[in-house]
Amino acid sequence: MNSASLITTPLSLALVGVPNCGKTALFNRLTGSRQKVANYAGATVERKEGFFVLPSGRHARVLDLPGAYSLNATSPDEAVTRDVCLGQHPAEQQPDLLLCVADATNLRLHLRFVLELKRLGRPMVLALNMADAAARRGIRIDAQALEAILGIPVIETIAIKKKGAANLIAALDGHLPPAPPKLAEDADLHAETRRILAATVSMPSPTSPVDAAIDRWVLHPVLGLAILAAVMLVVFQSVYAWAGPFSDGIEAGVGLLGELAGEHLPEGLLRSLLVDGVIAGVGGVLVFLPQILILFFFILVLEESGYLPRAAFLLDRFMVGAGLSGRAFIPMLSSFACAIPGIMATRSIPDPRDRFLTILVAPMMTCSARLPVYALLIGAFIPDRAIGGVFNLQGLTLFALYMAGIFGALGVAWVARLLGRRGAEEQALMMEIPAWRLPNPLDVLLGLKERGMIFLRRAGTLILALSVLLWFLATFPTPPADWTRPAIEYSFAGHIGRALAIFFEPIGFSWQICVALIPGLAAREVAVAGLASVYAVAGSGEEETAQLLGAAIANEWSLATAFALLAWYVFAPQCLATLSVVRRETASWRATAVWAALLTGLAYGAAFLTFHITAALT
Amino acid sequence: MTMKLSELTPGVPATVLQVCEQGSPDPIASRLRDLGFVAGEPVSLVAHGPFGAEPLLVQIGFTRFALRRSEAARITIELPGARA
Numbered sequence: 001m002n003s004a005s006l007i008t009t010p011l012s013l014a015l016v017g018v019p020n021c022g023k024t025a026l027f028n029r030l031t032g033s034r035q036k037v038a039n040y041a042g043a044t045v046e047r048k049e050g051f052f053v054l055p056s057g058r059h060a061r062v063l064d065l066p067g068a069y070s071l072n073a074t075s076p077d078e079a080v081t082r083d084v085c086l087g088q089h090p091a092e093q094q095p096d097l098l099l100c101v102a103d104a105t106n107l108r109l110h111l112r113f114v115l116e117l118k119r120l121g122r123p124m125v126l127a128l129n130m131a132d133a134a135a136r137r138g139i140r141i142d143a144q145a146l147e148a149i150l151g152i153p154v155i156e157t158i159a160i161k162k163k164g165a166a167n168l169i170a171a172l173d174g175h176l177p178p179a180p181p182k183l184a185e186d187a188d189l190h191a192e193t194r195r196i197l198a199a200t201v202s203m204p205s206p207t208s209p210v211d212a213a214i215d216r217w218v219l220h221p222v223l224g225l226a227i228l229a230a231v232m233l234v235v236f237q238s239v240y241a242w243a244g245p246f247s248d249g250i251e252a253g254v255g256l257l258g259e260l261a262g263e264h265l266p267e268g269l270l271r272s273l274l275v276d277g278v279i280a281g282v283g284g285v286l287v288f289l290p291q292i293l294i295l296f297f298f299i300l301v302l303e304e305s306g307y308l309p310r311a312a313f314l315l316d317r318f319m320v321g322a323g324l325s326g327r328a329f330i331p332m333l334s335s336f337a338c339a340i341p342g343i344m345a346t347r348s349i350p351d352p353r354d355r356f357l358t359i360l361v362a363p364m365m366t367c368s369a370r371l372p373v374y375a376l377l378i379g380a381f382i383p384d385r386a387i388g389g390v391f392n393l394q395g396l397t398l399f400a401l402y403m404a405g406i407f408g409a410l411g412v413a414w415v416a417r418l419l420g421r422r423g424a425e426e427q428a429l430m431m432e433i434p435a436w437r438l439p440n441p442l443d444v445l446l447g448l449k450e451r452g453m454i455f456l457r458r459a460g461t462l463i464l465a466l467s468v469l470l471w472f473l474a475t476f477p478t479p480p481a482d483w484t485r486p487a488i489e490y491s492f493a494g495h496i497g498r499a500l501a502i503f504f505e506p507i508g509f510s511w512q513i514c515v516a517l518i519p520g521l522a523a524r525e526v527a528v529a530g531l532a533s534v535y536a537v538a539g540s541g542e543e544e545t546a547q548l549l550g551a552a553i554a555n556e557w558s559l560a561t562a563f564a565l566l567a568w569y570v571f572a573p574q575c576l577a578t579l580s581v582v583r584r585e586t587a588s589w590r591a592t593a594v595w596a597a598l599l600t601g602l603a604y605g606a607a608f609l610t611f612h613i614t615a616a617l618t
Numbered sequence: 619m620t621m622k623l624s625e626l627t628p629g630v631p632a633t634v635l636q637v638c639e640q641g642s643p644d645p646i647a648s649r650l651r652d653l654g655f656v657a658g659e660p661v662s663l664v665a666h667g668p669f670g671a672e673p674l675l676v677q678i679g680f681t682r683f684a685l686r687r688s689e690a691a692r693i694t695i696e697l698p699g700a701r702a
Contacts, residue, residue, distance in 0.1 A: 070652035074645055108679030109654055190656045206680045219675065221668035313684045317669035326673075428646050429673055430653065430689055433682040
């Protein structure tokens with residue numbers, strides 16, 4: 001290959017390594033923000049690709065393959081890594097060079113995988129990552145000897161430092177190293193690893209003494225749980241306290257945009273479409289962006305630092321009792337803010353069935369969009385009465401609704417696992433508890449950007465389309481001039497709501513409720529506005545409207561209907577943004593349909609029971 | 619003295635003898651071997667979880683893993699000095 005073609009053909013690299021080797025940090029270091037994140041077609045595995053330019057001007061394309069302990073894959077993620085390395089992936093070309101990443105402080109585990117990759121006989125380079133942490137712990141690695149034994153270039157990197165990948169970039173610029181000599185197929189990789197370690201590495205202690213000391217506290221049966229509770233409290237407090245001003249800002253901005261559009265557009269359908277459909281619909285979902293970003297900030301920091309697997313360790317037995325795994329804890333907890341980040345956080349669950357079960361039950365956690373609906377119904381139907389001097393009946397009702405979601409979720413998971421156990425193999429944990437690490441700001445920021453973009457892309461495409469559709473249903477056909485009742489009654493939504501009333505009559509919903517549930521599909525709290533337009537109440541502000549609406553429904557509905565609607569809201573999968581995220585994360589319409597059907601059935605059953613029990617008692 | 623890893627007392631150093639398959643194929647057993655649970659490897663129990671003493675925190679090589687008891691029960695170990 002001459003030097004001209006070296007510059008014109010881009011170099012294709014694949015980053016491979018064991019989980020927690022700092023692979024993604026190195027990926028961020030190499031590519032900066034020139035990254036493309038997508039999913040493999042038909043799979044839930046994330047595909048991360050980045051680009052950078054070598055000093056010679058040659059372009060490089062680097063694929064950040066999912067972390068794997070072995071080519072003997074046990075999860076869909078590992079299967080992608082195996083297939084790409086073997087050159088068998090249908091959508092991916094075999095990379096020119098495997099860029100193996102190994103944690104210099106954890107070589108016993110990581111070097112075995114490097115040897116397994118060496119069996120493939122492909123050109124490779126070994127990045128000995130976290131060279132700084134290794135030096136601090138007094139671990140001495142003879143990189144030259146390692147290079148000689150392995151037969152591949154070995155380069156020390158510090159992925160979290162600014163110039164930490166400079167040596168690596170320099171080494172990649174030029175001719176590719178030849179493929180290393182192939183290992184014998186029957187070679188004992190463990191014996192080989194031990195031989196290499198004995199010849200090249202001196203390790204004063206198997207784990208860092210600092211880590212061991214921290215873990216004595218963090219993993220302590222009593223103290224550990226107390227620390228976990230404290231961490232969660234801080235996270236949730238911050239999500240609500242910090243997100244408030246930003247959400248208010250977005251809400252005000254959306255309102256202002258609506259007003260501006262209203263002023264400058266002539267009265268008519270276009271104005272209604274833009275103001276009531278697009279701006280209100282997308283705006284209603286965008287309001288959740290600050291909460292989602294703050295929640296993800298904490299999840300990323302906890303993940304990068306190594307706390308998340310420790311939390312999963314503490315809670316695994318408890319979660320297994322309910323048919324879930326310890327890793328389901330963070331997704332479930334996040335769902336209290338919003339189910340969208342919760343479902344996106346299920347990526348850390350490697351087992352596909354565990355993951356689907358978590359996706360199924362996570363939306364039962366009471367998200368913040370349900371609160372306006374709960375507040376309306378509780379305010380209208382539950383007397384503001386003190387109980388036992390300390391508690392308030394309204395507060396206790398809200399608490400009961402939260403508990404109904406939690407225990408409903410645990411119950412569903414338990415039943416699902418019971419039914420699924422027949423003929424199913426054992427669910428494995430085998431989870432690495434990595435070394436503690438100080439989160440790197442660049443990695444947290446890039447992670448945050450990635451997740452924020454996923455949400456915004458949804459809001460800009462699917463949710464936009466659905467908002468327009470819902471607007472269409474609630475606006476057309478327009479009522480004749482002599483129509484005196486609320487316009488929404490004359491529309492398609494009104495007709496659909498009346499038709500649906502047949503199904504919802506057994507659970508006590510009037511056709512007005514059914515009509516309001518249709519715009520409520522955009523985001524749960526929009527149902528409040530939907531009810532306001534069905535009952536034709538309008539105050540001068542949001543609060544006054546809510547008060548008038550509360551009085552109206554307190555007149556119109558029985559207590560049983562109100563309770564049934566609350567029960568419906570605990571379980572129903574009615575927010576379309578969540579539905580679209582489930583579709584994205586399961587990569588299957590069938591799974592999404594099963595998900596929606598199960599939750600709808602559950603909501604219907606719960607509302608049915610609630611309605612009839614309350615009706616019998618009152 | 620040989621025993622299962624799930625029966626080991628925390629803090630006592632031991633050595634892995636083998637990983638036993640439960641049924642075949644046993645993907646958990648082969649994964650445990652890939653993670654470094656192979657004959658001759660030093661192993662110890664570091665801690666266990668707060669509920670029902672599950673899961674176990676196991677040190678193998680330079681790495682720590684959380685294993686459920688059913689996983690650790692596949693691993694037979696021997697205590698040092700017991701080689702008769």
